[in-house]
Amino acid sequence: MSFKPDEGMYPLSEIRKLDLKAAGLKIDINEVYNPDGISLIDALVNVGGCTGSFVSKDGLIITNHHCSFGAVSRASTTEKNYLENGFKASTTEEEIPAQGMISKITVGYEDVSEQILEAANEAKNVSGRTDAIRKKIKEITKEAEEKQPGIVAEVSEMFSGQTYILFKYQIFKDVRLVYVPPRNIGEFGGESDNWVWPRHTGDFSFVRAYVAPDGSPAEYSKDNIPFKPKRYLKVNPNGVDEGDFIFILGYPGRTFRHQPSQFLMMQQNYSMPYIQNLYQWLIKLYEERGENDPEFALDFASRIKGLANTEKNYRGKLKGLHRLDLLDKKQKEEKELQKFIENDKQLKEKYGDVLGNIKMVYDEILQLGRVPLFLSQLMRHATSIRLAALLNDYREQFKLSESERPSIFKEDNRKELIKRIDDIYSFFYPELDKKIITKMLLDAASFPEGERLTKLEAFPLEDNTKNRIDENVDNMISNSVINNKEAYKALFEKSEEEIKDFNEPLLQFVAAIEAERKHLEEAGKEREGKLNLLLAEFMDAKKVWLNKAFIPDANGTLRLTYGYVRGYAPSDAVYFKPITTLGGVIEKGEETGDYKLNEKVKELFKKKNFGRFKNEKLNDVPVAILYNTDTSGGNSGSPILNAHGEIIGVNFDRAFEATINDFVWSEDYSRSIGVDIRYVLWVTQKVGGADFLLKEMGVKL
Structure with missing residues (x-):
């Protein structure tokens, strides 16, 4: 049997064209995807941007611990800290809302x-x-x-x-938490092990989807009933061995393999370094703020985790880009393509100017440098900016026609508006905002001449002394209405006449930010229109040159990828096996930090209480598995399926060398990581005492 998978996250339209039987699939392809009937695809769920899968007839979904992390954090208090201690609902009545996990x-x-x-x-x-x-x-x-x-x-x-x-x-809209392991299992290894193999993380959780009694989508209600999926996955408690064929179904996020070299240049020289440095700074800011404030630490746990995940991912991507010299390779590839086009009269007439025109558009984009990033990240991370922007939008909406007005400001949506305001205020810490805005303005002041913010007249960045910006930001936020939540809310009750003259420095600053953003957006429309045509021609030319069709980049839609359980050699004289064990958890275990060992796990291992989940070859419980499939962000929580279409694990990560997957895939180093179903079941039964879930999934003990 061949151990070489294909590169590609195959869309639904391509699945039936694959020869999966030759690769190792033991079931009919119609079992995987059948446009005219029920198939494994019907068991897949997009869970708040991750993937999940139905594993029972009553809407039980398995996904990653890190996918439910935000919902668990929101459900937790310092008194009932489900994030640290885990959560278990022994009955459906005990299941609680998983806020934010719309699926x-x-x-x-x-x-x-x-x-x-x-x-x-x-x-x-x-x-x-x-x-x-x-x-x-x-x-x-x-x-x-x-x-x-x-x-x-x-x-x-x-x-x-x-x-x-x-x-x-x-x-x-109604998704509820069912079982979530303690954090020292679900996040064992923390950021130290994130994007790293060998791995020993129990990154899984169970939630349940609910609908109204008539089967329609509904917000949380005690009257709702569990959803009955057309298809749910069979759980195979015997797992897999090295060399076994596996395939993955899921909703991978974004890849950029078909973009031109200039896009890669923008990512390598501007986007990723800027984001990585900013996020590194923000993580430190939030962690220091939460050291002596457990409530803050709990509220910001999900935000810190997301920032840390992206920061390390970008660090890996940047390292990979330089290690592979990928930009240089892309540029050489495009030179070869241009030469191929020039040597054919018809191709030259049709595609001769395509690469040059793409470069001209990207020259304009590259000239902007980090300005668009500054604007988007400032709005994202400075809560005061978001509050001021919402108020500005309310004032401006009176100038629009009824059809153009944002629905959030209509009287019928009053509750939704108040909820949005409350949600934003839950992360409003004025002293943090002052630091964030000051830091970002100082960064912007150091941008080269071509990357200046032309609309920020209230903050002339040529005078970039820290004291000047500090003072301006402090005055702007300290004297704003946003410091009084009720007074702020009351402004949204005012008529056009009553609010038209209300203004303050913060609103003026945010109006300048918005003017800058809209100015870029208008120019961006023209560039987007040009690229829309040019990239289509670019792909057509590449198809002629290479004489082959391409799989579209991942874009959050359903895809299939396949491969084999397989280790790899990340460097000279080093080979990583593809299965880790419970013994490795114990070896890594410490009292504190990223490797804090769960006491129940320690006790069960000492007694060798493995139940039916012990692998005889390993004489241990398998914990994580490694395989050479083609995955990306969004595949978190994807079911790992064996040759018979049974779930044998849950995908949750990639090896550090594979963070580059979004730009290029290679059999040599592209490896994905999943939690072995045997560890999932062992933790659920032995640590969590949730035998009832194994019974619901049809797992015999």
Whole structure:
């Protein structure tokens, strides 16, 4: 049997074209995906941006611990700290809302490329092309949702300027926590082991999807009932061995393998270094603030985890880009492509200017440098900026027509507006905001001449002394209405006449930020329109040159990838085996820090209480597995399936060398990491005492 998988996160339309039987699949391909019937695809769930899968007839979903981390954090208090101690609902009545874990399943899809491209081609200019595409997508999704009440429609671009697919989803607004292991199991190894192999993390959790009694999507209610999926996965408690064929289904986030070299240059020289440095600073700020404040530490645990995950991922990507010299390779590849085009009269006439025109557009983008990043990250991380922006939006909406006004400000959505305000205030710490805004403005002051913020007249960044910016930021926030939550809320009750003259330095500053952003957005529409056409031609030219079709980049839609349980050699004279064990957890275990050992785990291991989950070859319980599939962000929580389509693990990470997967994949170093189903079941039964879940999943003890 071949141990070489294919590169590719295959969309639904491509699955039936694969020869998975030759690769090792033991079931009919219709069992995997059947557009005219029920298949394994029907057991897949998008869980708040991660993947999950149904594992019982009563809507039980297995996903990652880190995917439910935010919901568990929000459900926790310092008195009932489910994040640290874990959570177990012994009955459905004890299950609690998993706030923020809105989930969805794919119920259909169709190609709408012709409609969108027809609208795009009717545009009078390239800027209008971008607007035309956006407008047509809105029309298509609205029409689909009106035809099928209860579904949510989304259009995804598969190939830039070429292929657009309408996906239809059933939404679950009521998702509840069922069983979550303690943090020292679900996050064992912490950031020290994140993106690292060998791994010993029990990164799994169970939640349940609920619907209204009539089966329709519904907000949380005690009257809701568990969802009955068309298909759920069979759990195989025997796991896998090295060399076994496996495949993964899921919702991978974004990859960028078909982008031109200039995109890679932007990521390598601007985007990733800026984000990585900023996040490193923010993590330190939040951790220091939470050292003596348990409530703050709990509230910000999910935010810190997300920042740390991205920071380390970008660090790995940057290291990989330099290690592989990928930018240079891309540039050489494009030179070869240009030479190929120049040597053919017809190709030259059709594609001769494509690469040069792409470069011209990206020259404009690269000239902006870090300015767009500064604007988006400031809005994301400075809560006071978000509060001021919301108030500015409320004042400005009076100038718009009824159809153009944001729905959040309509009287019927008053509760939603108040909830949004309360949610933003839950992260409002004025002293932190002052530090964040000051730090980011000082960073912006050091940008080169071409990257200046032209609209921030209130903060002339040529005068970039820290004292000056410190003083301005302190005055701006300290004297703002946002320091009085009730007074702030009351402003949203005022009429156009009553609020039109209300103003203050913070609102003026944010208005300048918005003006800067809108200025860039308008120019960006034209660039987007140009690239929409150029990247389509770029892909066509590459297909002719290489004489092959391509798999579209991941974009959050359902995909399949396959491979084998397999180790790898990250460096000279080093080989990593593909299965870790409970004994390794004990070896790493410490009293504190990232490797804090769970006492129950320690006790059970000492007694060799492995139950039926011991692997005889290893004489131990397998904990994590390594395999050479093609995964990305969003595949967190994806079921790892054996040759018979049974779940034998849950995907949760990649090796450090594989963080580069989003740009390029290689059999040599691209490895994904999952938690072995035997460890999932052992922890659930032996540590959690949740035998009832094993029974619900049909696992015989």
